[in-house]
Amino acid sequence: xxxxxxxxxxxxxxxxxxxxxxxxxxxxxxxxxxxxxxxxxxxxxxxxxxxxxxxxxxxxxxxxxxxxxxxxxxxxxxxxxxxxxxxxxxxxxxxxxxxxxxxxxxxxxxxxxxxxxxxxxxxxxxxxxxxxxxxxxxxxxxxxxxxxxxxxxxxxxxxxxxxxxxxxxxxxxxxxxxxxxxxxxxxxxxxxxxxxxxxxxxxxxxxxxxxxxxxxxxxxxxxxxxxxxxxxxxxxxxxxxxxxxxxxxxxxxxxxxxxxxxxxxxxxxxxxxxxxxxxxxxxxxxxxxxxxxxxxxxxxxxxx
Amino acid sequence: xxxxxxxxxxxxxxxxxxxxxxxxxxxxxxxxxxxxxxxxxxxxxxxxxxxxxxxxxxxxxxxxxxxxxxxxxxxxxxxxxxxxxxxxxxxxxxxxxxxxxxxxxxxxxxxxxxxxxxxxxxxxxxxxxxxxxxxxxxxxxxxxxxxxxxxxxxxxxxxxxxxxxxxxxxxxxxxxxxxxxxxxxxxxxxxxxxxxxxxxxxxxxxxxxxxxxxxxxxxxxxxxxxxxxxxxxxxxxxxxxxxxxxxxxxxxxxxxxxxxxxxxxxxxxxxxxxxxxxxxxxxxxxxxxxxxxxxxxxx
Numbered sequence: 001x002x003x004x005x006x007x008x009x010x011x012x013x014x015x016x017x018x019x020x021x022x023x024x025x026x027x028x029x030x031x032x033x034x035x036x037x038x039x040x041x042x043x044x045x046x047x048x049x050x051x052x053x054x055x056x057x058x059x060x061x062x063x064x065x066x067x068x069x070x071x072x073x074x075x076x077x078x079x080x081x082x083x084x085x086x087x088x089x090x091x092x093x094x095x096x097x098x099x100x101x102x103x104x105x106x107x108x109x110x111x112x113x114x115x116x117x118x119x120x121x122x123x124x125x126x127x128x129x130x131x132x133x134x135x136x137x138x139x140x141x142x143x144x145x146x147x148x149x150x151x152x153x154x155x156x157x158x159x160x161x162x163x164x165x166x167x168x169x170x171x172x173x174x175x176x177x178x179x180x181x182x183x184x185x186x187x188x189x190x191x192x193x194x195x196x197x198x199x200x201x202x203x204x205x206x207x208x209x210x211x212x213x214x215x216x217x218x219x220x221x222x223x224x225x226x227x228x229x230x231x232x233x234x235x236x237x238x239x240x241x242x243x244x245x246x247x248x249x250x251x252x253x254x255x256x257x258x259x260x261x262x263x264x265x266x267x268x269x270x271x272x273x274x275x276x277x278x279x280x281x282x283x284x285x286x287x288x289x290x291x292x293x294x295x296x297x298x299x300x301x302x303x304x
Numbered sequence: 305x306x307x308x309x310x311x312x313x314x315x316x317x318x319x320x321x322x323x324x325x326x327x328x329x330x331x332x333x334x335x336x337x338x339x340x341x342x343x344x345x346x347x348x349x350x351x352x353x354x355x356x357x358x359x360x361x362x363x364x365x366x367x368x369x370x371x372x373x374x375x376x377x378x379x380x381x382x383x384x385x386x387x388x389x390x391x392x393x394x395x396x397x398x399x400x401x402x403x404x405x406x407x408x409x410x411x412x413x414x415x416x417x418x419x420x421x422x423x424x425x426x427x428x429x430x431x432x433x434x435x436x437x438x439x440x441x442x443x444x445x446x447x448x449x450x451x452x453x454x455x456x457x458x459x460x461x462x463x464x465x466x467x468x469x470x471x472x473x474x475x476x477x478x479x480x481x482x483x484x485x486x487x488x489x490x491x492x493x494x495x496x497x498x499x500x501x502x503x504x505x506x507x508x509x510x511x512x513x514x515x516x517x518x519x520x521x522x523x524x525x526x527x528x529x530x531x532x533x534x535x536x537x538x539x540x541x542x543x544x545x546x547x548x549x550x551x552x553x554x555x556x557x558x559x560x561x562x563x564x565x566x567x568x569x570x571x572x573x574x575x576x577x578x579x580x581x582x583x584x585x586x587x588x589x590x591x592x593x594x595x596x597x598x599x600x601x602x603x
Contacts, residue, residue, distance in 0.1 A: 025408040032411045035404040038397055042420045042480060048445070049434055065438065065445040111330040118326025123319050130327055136588070137338050147567050147576050148345035149337060168337045176330060202322055231427035233540050238568065249429040253544060256433050260547050268437070275430040282425040290418060298488040 053078055053276045057269045078273040085270055090277075092244060093251035097230060099162060100247055104169030105225035112172050112221050116179025117210055121192060131180075137173045150238045164239035165247070169229050175221040182217035182296065183210070219289055220296030230282055248278045342584075345577040352574055359574075366578035375556035376579060380586075382467065383558050387535035390471035395527060397475070398482035403512060405483075406490040417487065421480035428477060432544035435473045436461075440548055461545065466552040470541045474534070482527045489523035490516060525598035529591045536587045539564065559583045 044066070051068060052060060055078075059069035082090050118124075119131060149168060150159065158164045187210055195205040211218070233249040240246060243254065256271045258264035286293070352362040370376050401420055405413045423431070438445040439460035446457055460469040493516065501511050517524075539560040546553040555569065556562035559579055566576035 027411050028409040029411070031404055031407070031409050035401060035410060035416060038401050038479065039416055039419055041476065042423050045431075045434055045438065045476065046422065046426070048438060052437075065448050111333060115327045115330035118323045122323025122326065124321055124323030124327070125319060127323065127327075130331060133339075134334065137334070145338065145341045145345075145580075147563060147573070147580055148341035148348070150567075151348070151573060152341055152344055167333070170333045171330070171337050173334075202325065206326070227425065231429070233427070233429050234564075238564075249427050252433065253429055256544070257547055271433060272437070275433060278430060279426050283422060286421070286425050287418065294484075294488070297484065298491045 049272065049276050049279075053269075053273045055269060057266065060268055060272070074269075075273075078269055079277065082270045082273045082277060085267065089243065090248075090251065090274060093246050093248045094277075096162070096245055097247040097249075100165050100169060100232070101226055101229045104166045105222065105229040107166070107170045108172040108175060108225040108229075109218065109222045111170060112175035112179045112225070113211075113214060113218055114206075115176050116181075116217075117183045117187075117206060117214070119176075119180045120183035121187060121189065121210075134173050134176055146234055146238050149235075153239065159239050160241050160245065162245060165232070165236055165245075168235055169225075169232065172221070172225050172228065175225055178221050178224075179214070179217055182220075183214060186213045186217065216292050216296035218296075219292040223285065223289060223293045226285070227282060248274070252278065345581055348574050349578040349581055353572075366575055367582070369575065370578050370582055375562060376559060376582075378554075379556045379559040379562050380583075383535050383538055386467060386471060386538065387532055390474060391528065391531045391535060393471075394475040394479055395482055395524070395531065397479050398527070399486055399524075401479065401483040402486035402490060403516065405487055406516075407508070417484070421484050423477050423479070424481040426477065428540040429544060431473055431477050432541045435469070435476070436545050436548050439469055461549040461552060463549075463552040466545070466549055470538070470545065473541050474538075478531070478534070482531070485523050485527050486520055489520035493519045521598060525595060528598070529594055532590055532594065533587055536560070536583055 048066060051066060054073050054075040055063060055069045056072055056074055059072050059074075063069035119127065145168075150164075153159050153164050153167075158167070191209055191213075192205055195209050200208070231249065232247065233253070236245075236247050236250050240250065243251070246254070252271060252274050255267055255274065259266040259268065349366050350361060350363060351359050352365060353359045401416070404410055405417050410416055426434075440446075446460060449455065450457055458465050460466070497515050497519075498511065501515060506514070537560050538558045542553050542557045542561055543564075546557075555565035560583065563576045563579040563583070566572040566579065570576075
């Protein structure tokens with residue numbers, strides 16, 4: 001960090017903006033190496049996961065954790081075993097997770113976009129109250145609600161069904177907040193007035209004028225609700241008894257716990273490979289959609 | 305629209321119910337999955353089920369019981385300690401990374417940004433399982449290090465270190481997420497502020513202290529609040545590690561874990577709801593205080 005001090009005052013280089021008054025900041029090896037420590041901290045466990053997904057159950061215990069086991073590279077075999085173990089239950093869990101994400105996170109995003117747009121662009125009775133209640137709810141521990149939600153849902157006969165996971169996933173107070181701030185900035189009210197003058201109905205205006213302008217914000221909210229649903233553990237743990245409805249999180253934990261139950265087969269190599277398979281789709285989505293969600297986050301979420 | 309209306313200085317949006325068409329669907333589901341359970345849990349927290357005599361109204365008795373329950377205080381103390389140490393470390397690392405990436409002086413800044421963020425895509429369950437393996441003596445990372453360097457790292461899953469070990473997992477999961485929140489806030493600082501500072505001869509540290517940090521105060525407050533909420537909700541990591549460290553992690557390790565154990569192992573739904581409500585209140589009060597303090601300093 002010392003290089004920061006002795007360098008002449010420099011400005012960050014925003015892409016696409018021409019600066020005449022200053023040269024590009026000089027790259028600093030020291031700073032790069034210092035920040036590299038945080039990078040290593042973030043990435044070494046992921047490397048550990050990839051390396052250990054290539055080992056057999058015995059290789060896991062016999063070999064050094066951060067290097068490959070001698071003479072075995074069983075990634076493919078492990079993947080096949082993970083997908084076929086116990087009649088291919090992993091695939092079923094994967095499909096369940098996908099169902100919860102598509103309907104839950106998709107629905108949550110849709111409701112957040114609709115609501116955020118409404119809060120930002122309309123003046124309606126009760127608007128202040130809606131805002132206060134929802135922002136207050138952000139601070140309510142989601143998990144504190146799980147027990148009463150379980151009791152309510154069990155009286156409604158919804159527990160042990162996909163609905164018990166999907167319905168609570170439909171609400172993302174943070175998503176609503178994100179969309180509200182984003183819509184405030186991204187949609188000029190004049191544009192909506194113009195559409196109204198042209199005789200466009202409110203929903204048509206929303207879909208044809210609002211949605212395209214909100215796209216980066218929508219991608220951002222969609223990714224964050226997807227992560228929340230994909231990673232959800234506490235709610236399914238409470239709501240589901242039947243392993244056929246488990247999402248991957250619950251399934252992997254069940255496999256992991258198998259080792260400590262009497263007579264349970266120890267399948268740590270499948271737990272590790274399954275974990276790797278589980279995180280690949282999300283990492284791929286983040287990498288592919290990087291440009292969109294980062295601009296959405298910058299434009300909408302954190303401006304005061 | 306008549307021309308007379310259009311000529312008005314700035315036509316104030318008229319109050320109408322139209323907005324409810326957009327907010328209504330959210331609020332309907334919100335009422336079902338947020339408001340109703342809160343109301344319901346307040347209701348059941350006022351009752352008690354006894355083996356003899358069944359369920360009866362007991363007023364605030366459950367609350368009195370909770371406030372004098374050593375298990376509850378034990379868990380609450382633990383998460384308080386956890387958040388007092390883990391949250392500053394995590395947010396500090398995130399802030400350092402964000403400032404470094406934003407400075408424009410890193411080689412491969414984009415690579416840093418996305419790579420540090422990646423652990424956020426790892427589910428807490430997978431993170432806890434993974435680190436559990438690395439901590440444990442079975443897959444030996446800790447054992448490997450002890451052997452290779454001839455040192456004696458204390459067992460991460462032992463009673464003395466388990467909280468720190470969980471703190472490390474949570475830090476690992478969320479450094480990148482918070483870094484990104486801070487970084488996004490840094491990006492919207494107008495360049496004109498830096499120009500002015502440069503003309504005044506301000507150095508990098510001065511710019512960070514006088515421009516960057518005040519400008520991202522809102523993001524810092526939001527990240528702090530979310531981290532506090534996260535700490536109070538701590539459940540997944542201890543519940544996964546519990547199998548590996550049964551002696552170090554009790555059923556009342558965190559208040560949330562306690563509430564879970566009470567309902568799903570003990571069938572004490574009323575008391576469990578009481579614990580959940582108290583924790584909800586504590587969280588809201590602390591989040592509110594942080595918000596008030598953070599925002600007031602800013603103005």
